[in-house]
Structures are given as C-alpha cells and as structure tokens.
Amino acid sequence: KAGVTQTPRYLIKTRGQQVTLSCSPISGHRSVSWYQQTPGQGLQFLFEYFSETQRNKGNFPGRFSGRQFSNSRSEMNVSTLELGDSALYLCASSPGGFGGTSYEQYFGPGTRLTVT
Amino acid sequence: DAKTTQPTSMDCAEGRAANLPCNHSTISGNEYVYWYRQIHSQGPQYIIHGLKNNETNEMASLIITEDRKSSTLILPHATLRDTAVYYCIVRVFSDDKIIFGKGTRLHILP
Numbered sequence: 001k002a003g004v005t006q007t008p009r010y011l012i013k014t015r016g017q018q019v020t021l022s023c024s025p026i027s028g029h030r031s032v033s034w035y036q037q038t039p040g041q042g043l044q045f046l047f048e049y050f051s052e053t054q055r056n057k058g059n060f061p062g063r064f065s066g067r068q069f070s071n072s073r074s075e076m077n078v079s080t081l082e083l084g085d086s087a088l089y090l091c092a093s094s095p096g097g098f099g100g101t102s103y104e105q106y107f108g109p110g111t112r113l114t115v116t
Numbered sequence: 117d118a119k120t121t122q123p124t125s126m127d128c129a130e131g132r133a134a135n136l137p138c139n140h141s142t143i144s145g146n147e148y149v150y151w152y153r154q155i156h157s158q159g160p161q162y163i164i165h166g167l168k169n170n171e172t173n174e175m176a177s178l179i180i181t182e183d184r185k186s187s188t189l190i191l192p193h194a195t196l197r198d199t200a201v202y203y204c205i206v207r208v209f210s211d212d213k214i215i216f217g218k219g220t221r222l223h224i225l226p
Contacts, residue, residue, distance in 0.1 A: 004159075031212050043160070043203075043216035056213040090159050094212055104150070105212060107159030 002027065004093050004108035012114045018079040021111045025072050025093030031055075032074040033105065034066060037088040049074055050096045078113075086115045118217030119143065120204045125221040134191040136220050138204030141185045146208050149180060151189045153200040154219070160203065163189065199224045 005024045013019050025032050033056075034046040048056040049068035066076040072093075078085055089112075092105040121139040128134040140149065148167050152160040164171055164178045166187075171178045177190040191198055203219040 033212050033214070035214075035216075042218060043214075045213050045215065048212045050212070056211070058213070088157070092159075092212075092214075096212065104162040104165060105214065106162060107152075109159050110157075 004091060004106055006089075006091055006108040006111050008111060009109065010112050010114075012116060013081050014116055015081055015083060017081050018077060019081060019113060020075055020077045021089055021091075021113075023074045023076075023091035023093075023108060025074070025091075026106055029093035029095055029106075030072055031094045031096030031105075032068055032072065033092045033094075034074070034076050035090045035092065036060075037090060037110070038084075038086070043090070046076065081115045083115050086113060088112050118215050119147075119206050120217050122202075122204050122217060122220045124218065125223065127223045127225055128191075128194045129225050130196060131193055134189075134194040134198065134222060134224070136189040136191075136202050136204075136222065137186065138189070139186045140204070140206045143184050143206050144208075147206045148208075149178065149184075149187050150205045150207060150214075151176070151178065152203045152205065153198075153222075154203070155197075155200045160216075163202075194222075194224050196224050196226060198222065 031050045033048040037043045045058040052068045063079045068074045088110045090110045092107045094105045150165040151163040154160045166178045180187045201219040
C-alpha cells in the first residue's frame with residue numbers, strides 16, 4: 001500500500017504571497033491532519049479533516065486554512081505569508097471514525113516551506 | 117499543552133535495550149498512550165500504542181504501569197538507525213488531534 005504523499009517537497013516563497021500544499025492520504029483513509037514543525041515551537045497541530053469536514057482545529061490564525069476533497073485528498077493554504085511561516089508542514093492520515101478501536105496516524109515526508 | 121513528560125535526551129549503547137520513560141500522571145480513562153519517533157527531517161513514524169495492558173510488536177514493547185500514570189518504551193536491541201526523537205503522547209482513541217511535546221532525543225552509541 002502506498003504511503004502518505006505530499007507535494008511539493010520543497011517550496012520557496014516571498015513574504016506576502018500565498019501557498020497551497022497538497023496531501024494524498026493512504027488509500028481508504030478518510031481522516032487527514034496537518035501539522036507545522038519549527039525548531040522553536042516543535043510539532044503543532046493545525047487542523048484535521050474527516051469526510052470533507054473540519055473536525056478539529058489548532059490555535060493558528062485564519063491565514064491558515066484547509067479543505068478536503070471527496071477522494072480524501074487534502075490541501076492547506078497559507079495566505080499573506082510571513083517569515084515565521086517557514087517550517088516543515090506535515091500531513092498525516094488515518095482511517096478516522098468515531099469510536100470503536102483505536103488507530104494510528106501515518107505521516108507523510110512533509111513539505112519544507114521557506115519564506116524569504 | 118502536552119500531557120506527558122519525557123527526559124530531554126538519552127544515550128544507549130548499540131545492541132543494548134533502550135528504555136525510554138514517559139510520565140502521564142493526568143491521563144484519563146479513555147486516553148491511550150502512543151509512541152512515535154522522528155528521524156531527522158522525516159515525518160514522525162508510529163511505533164506502538166496501548167491502553168492499560170503491555171503491548172509488543174516487531175519494533176518495540178510498551179510497558180504501562182498499573183495506575184497508568186507512566187509508561188516505558190523498550191527497543192530491545194538498539195541500532196544506529198534508532199537514533200531519533202521519540203514522542204510519547206496521550207490521546208483519546210477517536211480524536212486525531214495529536215499534541216506533541218518536546219520528546220526524548222535518543223542517541224545510539226557505536
């Protein structure tokens with residue numbers, strides 16, 4: 001089974017621009033979560049989508065948004081980029097669901113975004 | 117905030133068992149203990165999880181104390197490829213929101 005894929009792997013943008021990152025989950029997984037990792041703040045949860053609906057949200061400004069498509073693929077968008085948005089952006093997929101057995105999340109390799 | 121406390125770093129000799137402790141004294145009855153690791157610049161990798169019983173898989177063993185306030189991840193025969201940051205996390209099984217702490221940086225010494 002193919003793992004979680006993220007595109008692009010590397011990206012350089014200028015302050016004020018916007019960026020869209022893409023994540024394709026493992027086949028059959030319905031939940032996609034996004035995380036930001038920086039040296040100073042570590043791994044921080046951004047949001048989670050399940051069946052095209054945002055189910056959880058972290059403490060990030062409204063410049064960070066996401067969506068999920070009917071095939072479970074997800075995109076996240078960052079508008080009006082700031083220098084502090086430079087980070088590794090990770091997505092993770094899981095079967096999702098609302099109870100029953102526990103399950104693990106599988107992470108992609110990440111997109112490294114540099115804002116200059 | 118993360119609900120777990122881990123040592124910042126640990127060393128282990130190659131071939132020996134690596135025992136990584138984690139405190140989660142405020143864990144709730146419906147929260148599982150999960151362990152992930154992150155090798156430099158890669159996405160975190162799932163290792164193992166458990167509720168109250170000890171668990172073992174091909175990668176590691178998880179020992180959870182009877183009161184569930186702490187746990188230990190055991191890598192039975194550490195290799196240089198096990199050098200990574202190890203994260204101990206507690207989460208409700210139906211919640212995909214993971215709150216990561218700082219983790220333990222494990223150094224495997226040749």
